[in-house]
Amino acid sequence: MxxxxxxxxxxxxxxxxxxxxxxxxxxxxxxxxxxxxxxxxxxxxxxxxxxxxxxxxxxxxxxxxxxxxxxxxxxxxxxxxxxxxxxxxxxxxxxxxxxxxxxxxxxxxxxxxxxxxxxxxxxxxxxxxxxxxxxxxxxxxxxxxxxxxxxxxxxxxxxxxxxxxxxxxxxxxxxxxxxxxxxxxxxxxxxAPLPEITPVSKNNDWAKRYQVADKTCIVYSGTLGLKHNPSILSAAAQYFREHQEVIFIVISEGLGADFLQKEKEKHQLVNLMLLPFQEFGDMSQVLGTADILLAILENDASAYSVPSKVLAYLCAEKPIVLAMPPDNLSASIVKDNNAGYCIAPDNPKDFFRQIENLITDPVKRTEMGHNGRVYAEKNFxxxxxxxxxxxxxxxxxx
Known part of the structure; x- marks a missing residue:
């Protein structure tokens, strides 16, 4: 054919x-x-x-x-x-x-x-x-x-x-x-392409290149368009700005990334690193650098959009925190498989709190990351x- x-x-x-x-x-x-x-x-x-x-x-x-x-x-x-x-x-x-x-x-x-x-x-x-x-x-x-x-x-x-x-x-x-x-x-x-996104050590070449291997890395990787509210990411960076070991890494381009650049300058967010889209060959190391992975989606987009970045996250064996409606398919996968947390997008305080919970609980991070990888291996x-x-x-x- x-x-x-x-x-x-x-x-x-x-x-x-x-x-x-x-x-x-x-x-x-x-x-x-x-x-x-x-x-x-x-x-x-x-x-x-x-x-x-x-x-x-x-x-x-x-x-x-x-x-x-x-x-x-x-x-x-x-x-x-x-x-x-x-x-x-x-x-x-x-x-x-x-x-x-x-x-x-x-x-x-x-x-x-x-x-x-x-x-x-x-x-x-x-x-x-x-x-x-x-x-x-x-x-x-x-x-x-x-x-x-x-x-x-x-x-x-x-x-x-x-x-x-x-x-x-x-x-x-x-x-x-x-x-x-x-x-x-x-x-x-x-x-997500399971053989191409494999769990790797946090202390990898990509992490060393950007000098973040010794940091607690909170990573968002993917598009930031009209379906997303990037202000919750800059607000999270502000919330954790006194935690010197914590850094937020946002890998994106376009409208949302431009907004975050302005927020970074306006609020002097030294704990917010903004990078363009990375080569897919580096994706295992990019996601491997993360201690926690983030995804966001607005309420009115939930019924008509399923963020595919979440599926790639599952392959990486890292815990996920979502700011999206709980009835979204990606949110259901994460919740049902205990691979992370899902918070309504209009509740930023709980979003920050769940990130904080995972920062202080490495055992829970490992458990949730493992659950996500198991789901990916069964379904991808x-x-x-x-x-x-x-x-x-x-x-x-x-």
Whole structure:
């Protein structure tokens, strides 16, 4: 089978799935955006045996305008045009498209329908939620028609897809409202590439490079966008500023990282270290440096977003403290497996208190970290995950 995996963000787990498709004898084209700011998979370490895997890095003109609807529309169409040109020669049987902006999805889906290619919408987030926030903040009431336009666009794309792979049953209520037939939806939860994120010593090369091996490190690694409130991270750094052994390390880029840089300067937070996204090859050491790992998510984003960073954290065998609604799928995994704590995002004092509890209890940190790794080993088997995708592909091809 000839499969296209299009992941605009270039995540490590989608690249792992693509490699597994190749291992099973399929020919795969993997496309992603070089221009989009996000943590990327390890594209530097593609083995010679992956000869049936073609990686297509797509670059658009200028910096990707993530928060400008008009400017990014032009860039999204440019991305779609480059991808479709490659599809003309690759001639796939199936296109699996994930974390991809709506205008890219629109052009890609139209092409697939025209050519008789099966288009599978891998639904990681509901984009309309973020667009509604932008419209409210920047346009007020006149932004309502814009939101309605995108809501119709996203719901139409879902309905017209050959199949939908959803990462959480939490999306189903919205699918019902949008009249998306649940019979064409299969839930396959996200995962992290277990063999590539392994538990390592805190006293590692990455920790030594940044001179934090002797510190109690509280680490956040991942995107900080409209779904997140980065102020809780700067507030945590302020809360612990008298603890000289404690340092907060935030690895991110974009809007949230810029906000934290201003907060760091304003409040002279010497215990807040801000770093850009790190190479995925260093991820085991980055997470291994942590004593505690953090993730955050706003209340109104919880039903339509599942932070994949939490799944990578589980692999690292470190305890996790979440500031997110407890009904989120990631929060449920952490709580149900005693891999950390989950606090409502509007309760920062309890968030700080749980971090403090773990700082003073190394036995609990070890126990929770171990529980998280056990969960990952049980649930992140890529061979088993691939079978779920292939069941969908075989069904729609037949």
């Amino acid at each position: 000839k499969i296209v995996v299009n992941d605009h963000s270039g995540h490590a787990f989608t690249l792992q799935l693509s490699k597994q498709f190749v291992q099973s004898g399929h020919e795969v084209l993997y496309a992603y955006s070089v221009s989009f700011q996000s943590p990327k998979g390890n594209f530097q370490d593609l083995s010679v045996s992956d000869t049936s895997l073609t990686v297509l890095p797509i670059t658009v003109k200028g910096k990707f305008e993530k928060y400008s609807i008009l400017k990014r529309r032009k860039q999204e169409i440019e991305y779609a045009t480059q991808l479709i040109a490659k599809l003309e020669t690759f001639q796939p049987d199936i296109v699996l498209s994930s974390t991809t902006p709506l205008f890219v999805q629109q052009h890609l889906q139209k092409y697939c329908i025209r050519k008789g290619i099966k288009f599978v919408f891998w639904c990681q987030d509901i984009y309309t939620i973020a667009i509604r926030q932008i419209a409210r903040q920047r346009l007020g009431l006149i932004g309502f028609p814009l939101w309605c336009y995108f809501k119709k666009l996203e719901s139409d794309l879902l309905r017209k897809s050959s199949h939908i792979i959803s990462i959480t049953p939490g999306f189903n209520d919205l699918f019902k409202k949008w009249k998306v037939p649940l019979g064409q939806v299969t839930c396959i939860p996200n995962w 088997d890529i061979v088993h995950i691939e079978k779920k995708f292939m069941q969908v592909f075989n069904t729609i091809m037949n």
